[in-house]
Amino acid sequence: MSTGSTSAVIQSPSVSPSVPRKKPQSLWGDAIKRLKKNKAAVVSAYFVLLVCLVAIFAEQLAPYPFDIQDMSKILQGPTAENWLGTDSLGRDLFSRIIFGARMSMAVGIFTAVISLVIGVFVGAVAGWFGGKMDAVLMRFVDILYSVPTLVLLILVKVIFDSVQMFENPELKALTGITLALSVVGWVTLARVVRGQVLQVREMTYVEAARALGASGPWIVIRHVIPNIMGPIIVLLTYQIPSNILFESFLSFIGLGLQPPFSSWGVLANEGWRSLRTYPHLMIWPGVALFLAMLAFQLFGDGLRDAFDPQMKGKT
């Protein structure tokens, strides 16, 4: 007997394989149904959505712009005008955290999208063609894996910072860090996608498509990738917070986003210098980051359990 099937039954009593369903369920419908039962994941999903909305409408929501300085109220505690107090240049901390959400989320999501495109492409090519192509690509991926991430990040970021392709100052500030994180981030995706493609390409429906005369790229795009979207999406939900964390690490050590732009890491860096006297400057951005990370983690766990009930409870 296999322990896998028993564990699935024990862990999700709602899914009883012996009772035939009336309506056939798609993988997605099934997953969403399971996800909705997971309260923590649903709450987290709403929280993530909220943070995204805050990030998009930062200008409308924040009481002050992120860079306006008011020297008459430097380093104040919470007041009616400045809910979380002000920093050493009299900037409103609450507004800066809101704008920080914008920068942090932008880095997290843009990076995830770019690494998704590269990772899926490389992983699919390696997995589909196999042979020498696979060996060369995966060797490269292995090497990138052994480079200490922060070192690579720092170097690549400095290089990309000199590439100016945007006029918008916010996008300009984001370019270097986003591209650097993507250079590091696609590797994990490529590995997972390759593994999945290796499995899927032996499936009978792929064989059928080939027998019907479909071309390789067509099969990959039309049949293989949609079938491996589940694990990819789960991985992405984990990658976004890890990108955000890396960005804040870099900004904290002073090599990420530069002030006056605000991200949670930048704020923590500014607050760290006056920790003893004004701890709120470091703690609130930390709390914001903590809540976002927690929400992403719980949402990711929920998604993973939803797509693959047998994985339930695994890290």
Next chain:
Amino acid sequence: MKEKILLFLGADWDKSLLIGLPIALCVLVTLFLDFFGFEVPTALYVVDGLLILGAFLHFTITQGLVTYVFKRTGEALVVVMVIATLTFLLLRLVPGGPFDQEKALPPEVKANIEAKYKLNAPIYEQYFDYMAKLAQGDLGESYKYIGRPITDILAETLPSSVQLGIYALLISFLIGIPAGVYAASRHNTMADSLTMITAISGVALPSFLVAPLLILFFSFYLEWLPPALWEGPEYYILPIITLGVRPAAVIARLTRSSVLDVIRSDYIRTARAKGLSEMVILYKHVLKNSLIPVLTFSGPLVAGVLTGSFVIELIFAVPGMAKHLIQSVSNRDYPLILGTTLVFSLVLVFANLIVDLLYAYFDPRIKLT
């Protein structure tokens, strides 16, 4: 007597314990002495080294892994060479040179300096020069700390970084594994949920929230522990906890799920049917097998601790490698960047090799080729 002990420990633990216990004992004593600031006798380091080397040789030879280890070591060295090359090339792509200052140097002076460091030579010449020296273990001299060999700087800063990393890893295993076993043994109870909520919070906690909270409470409010520096046991505690929180939480989650998997297997049912006590089952039969996935995770764990230590070293002013790496990038101090990168990659690559070997040791079904 020996039979009794073995009976208690389980006959299959016999061999691994005979090898493992003395090693663990010696290493723990060494770490203990080191932590509390006692002079660690060189003999103890030698004993540690010999024991580990002996166990390693015994294992590789009896398992017929000698060629495998050679192959992997060779591969690891190639990877490190490739990383050195990559970093070297990346550095030349980085805009700005090491001697660009706000107030530009007179061209003749700059030319002289660049000639001294052979920066005016073609890149391939610099590269081969660097690699040739690297092969002899010479990492060159720092551009910023004029005349100081990189090996000196590394020798000075590496110990604190290594200490921080090892203690953090140790504490994360010591907390994470029991917490995970505890949660799993009380599956679906309040205790389980509480432990897992703590663990998931630990995964999400950024170090720059943990650090200020700990410093505020233990250093400024209670005034028990110093808020920074790295000069004795009381200085070690806060950085270690801050760095260890995340790995401990991840290990706890991993251990729990792995224990839950093993608990459902047939041989555990057999053990229960034989009437063994829950404690014996849990610690003798379950734990051993459920630690294998935890072990495989140690490779990424080392990488995570390496990354995390940058922030920790900065917050707590630990005189480790982080400061040098960060500054050397801003200074474009090429030899120092290369040196620190190489050290980090060596640690990563060999950590992965060791994890693979341990994996094969604890799970004989794994065949390394």
